[in-house]
Amino acid sequence: MYQSAKPGKVVVAMSGGVDSSVAALLLQRQGFDVVGVTMKLYSLDEANLPPSYQGCCTLDDVEDARMVCRTLGIPHYVLNVQREFQEHVIDYFCREYSNGRTPHPCIACNDKIKFNFLMNRAVALQAKYVATGHYAQIGHTGDGWVLKKGVDASKDQSYVLFGMGQDDLSRTLMPVGAYTKKAIREMALEAGFINAEKPDSQDICFIPLGDYKAYLKQQVTSIPGEIVNVDGAVLGEHKGIEFFTVGQRRGLGVHSGEPIYVIRIDAEAHRVVVGPEEALYGNRMWTSQVNYTLGTPPSGPIKVTVKIRYKAHEAPAVLYPQGDGAAVCFEEPQRALTPGQAAVFYQDDVLVGGGIIEGDTSSEALWHGVSNNSAKEPSSG
Secondary structure (H helix, E strand, O other), X not given: XXXXXXXXXXXXXXXXXXXXXXXXXXXXXXXXXXXXXXXXXXXXXHHHOOOOOOOOOOHHHHHHHHHHHHHHOOOEEEEEOHHHHHHHHHHHHHHHHXXXXXXXXXXXXXXXXXXXHHHHHHHHOOOOEEEOOOOEEEEEEOOEEEEEEOOOOOOOOHHHHOOOOHHHHXXXXXXXXXXXXXXXXXXXXXXXXXXXXXXXXOOOOOOOOOOHHHHHHHHOXXXXXXXXXXXXXXXXXXXXXXXXXXXXXOXXXXXXXXXXXXXXXXXXXXXXXXXXXXXXXXXXXXXXXXXXXXXXXXXOOEEEEEXXXXXXXXXXXXXXXXXXXXXXXXXXXXXXXXXXXXXXXXXOOEEEEEEEEEEXXXXXXXXXXXXXXXXXXXXXX
16 A cells, blocks of 8 residues: 555655655645755855756755745745764765775765654654655555655665655655656646756765765875785785775776776775676675664565665565674675665565675674574565
């Protein structure tokens, strides 16, 4: 059963884009008392933005949101959350790269800003719900609230929402998830929205030029180190582990007779390990900080499909819950299991949960429970 909420006051997070604008339109048509809120996340030097910039949070974006609210006849507020965004998104982004990991800032923004800070502000505005323009769906079953993929598979954004819990899901509306992107744009055009044909945001929003390495050079103190092969032989030196990610091939600064890739990053030793592409593949990984949208982990191993990157195809696997983490064993080896990225678990169109990839840890203590449970037939749900 998909979400059917009783109309009440709802705060819509409006970025100035077409999706959140149509979310406000749909909720107004359903009888909700809609309030538009645009969050100012950071300050941009707009004079130096390239013409092709497709991020968000410019003055034009704020004005687009304001104009849509004026068209709809609803209130519009701008909330300054720059301090919170700096702490929970930008600082996290830089810290993870400094630790040899590859972060996902959009997940941090959803978790810490949109579904935490904004929820609290909604309460202050006496609103019952928060709404966003995400392409995902919220439903309710006998077990509780569930998060499902959006109807438009090419736009599905459930992956970045795996951190939501039961309270979040019960108070959140995602009306655009039931439509295709084409249908959303058509509704925006029919409503006369100024942003109906506005391009989708593409970049990391706080890095408008798209060059994250140049950004990190300004934010992080680099420590040089060695580049070694999988046998430990030194091949060269690097200027900082933050400029590398697992699976990277270009810009390594070393030469070999065959293509070589970053296999892993040893943050403690400030060492980058490179090797042949086949060394990138693994059939198991450990995930930490696992969240299950139903609030409790499965009672035993279950069959799932797993996305290890936002644009990756789902891969069949068995999930073994263990404390606040989980072991994942894939049916087929997967390329570049990257520490710091999110692994999200699905059963059909339902998001079961997700966590942070820690890689194929060699700690046998972590894998002990897997070997003990492996004799059990995994459940399909």
